[in-house]
Amino acid sequence: MTWRHALMIDPAASGADLTDFTATFSDVDPAGPVLSLGELSAQRGDGVFESIGVVDGHPQDVTAHLERLAHSARLCDLPRPHLGQWRAAVHVVAERCPAGESVIKLVLSRGVDRGPAPTAWVTATAAPDFTRVRRDGVRVVTLDRGIDSDASARAPWLLLGAKTLSYAVNMAAIREAHRRGADDAVFVSSDGIVLEAPTASVILRFGDRFVTPEPAAGILHGTTQLSLFAFLAARGFEVGYERVSVDRLQRAESGWLVSSVRLAAPIARVDDHPIPVDAALTASFNDHLLSPRG
């Protein structure tokens, strides 16, 4: 299935008093030429993005994604996105999504080099089929992120908490994981603290407590992790943000990589350490994540 939809949106046209945003959207050919070579997204990876899961036409966790888009934009000194405009664009493309799982991407670029304003677009495509990986899980390797866990606090220009378009290192880490016979990577700080996967958050179980690395260590605050923590807390489990050592990751009772489109993929192995896959709990996570949310 190769359907795709794309809208350019004009961020500069979104006055605070605007309520009908459709005049600020324009349909474009998702496979055709749209961006100029002067685009700073393409020249510099200079912009921010979000990926939103869509189930049967319902976009999930939209508010959490829009708030993170605004947070990323602020860290990158981009003009504040008008969230009403972006929400309207998400709903326009979500309505075109067929039954099943889709993915909506939001991109806010700094625009054309020396141009007047940011460029922004929203696309919708079919999601890949993650049925197998949600059941059988992923083998991960830990990879040094080079940065210590205090770097984010002392050096905000490293943009560690922003979801920027500069993802070359994330992509290189996944290729390195494949070279090592694994499916995915988990980044670890140079002082041995678990951070995040290149495109997912990490959740670990120790007894009845579920933990995820603290966003303060310089990682994205995961929208799917937030949704699963609410799900777990409502069922009486303890949830928390912690500094997690690599050693503790390797000894987790269970673990998951969680993200908006792949959803909850159980961690089946960390480096040379097998991790038990809890099939029933994982299925309940994914049932929750596939139900209409947010």
Place this chain on the structure above:
Amino acid sequence: MTWRHALMIDPAASGADLTDFTATFSDVDPAGPVLSLGELSAQRGDGVFESIGVVDGHPQDVTAHLERLAHSARLCDLPRPHLGQWRAAVHVVAERCPAGESVIKLVLSRGVDRGPAPTAWVTATAAPDFTRVRRDGVRVVTLDRGIDSDASARAPWLLLGAKTLSYAVNMAAIREAHRRGADDAVFVSSDGIVLEAPTASVILRFGDRFVTPEPAAGILHGTTQLSLFAFLAARGFEVGYERVSVDRLQRAESGWLVSSVRLAAPIARVDDHPIPVDAALTASFNDHLLSPRG
């Protein structure tokens, strides 16, 4: 002056036995829509680039830039660029450059998401006027790069020696420098070793010895720095690659940020430490850099 030229080049069409590459080039409107929204350069900053200075139609240091493009591509697991094809494209656009200074950019992107092949393009534009900054110099602030000086060796997936399109952090560092009342930044490793500027190499003078940070510390090997070292060595100066501490940077007899388009900009201040500007030597550097080279 707002002239621009742009060529798309087809890397997949460059057979080893091809000698006339013009059929693999296509002129495109440099301000018009060219790239699709699926471009991984725009979505992920996933690709590599070079910026080549052009003086009166002569592109400078072409071989050094092409070799670095190939080096960056290798670090990013991109298909090896056919350097004959890229060289031919550089010369096609250089011939269209008017008298004065221009800049040619080469971009090799991983291509469209799930597409068959990389995307590549070459553009030429007028260079900004750097006369003042080449004479009066730049005030720089040192900014923590978060990464220690051994990270590059132990974690090649950090792509520290590759000139990737993922430059959001480099751009954020320049904005931070401006916020601090400076013109530019110099990145320093978390263990206090001088690395590079966001878009330039650092050269420092101590007596009759000129030093630049070792590329092994995880920085780009500067093409302009190489050219100036050859110039200095031919004049009997000692040149070398060293680990340079921040403290030593602040006590340099003179210093320069050097790059392909701005050329040699003397460092007039590092943090709160004034650095003497050697006007005559700087002028000889820029005379050399503006003469036809490579």
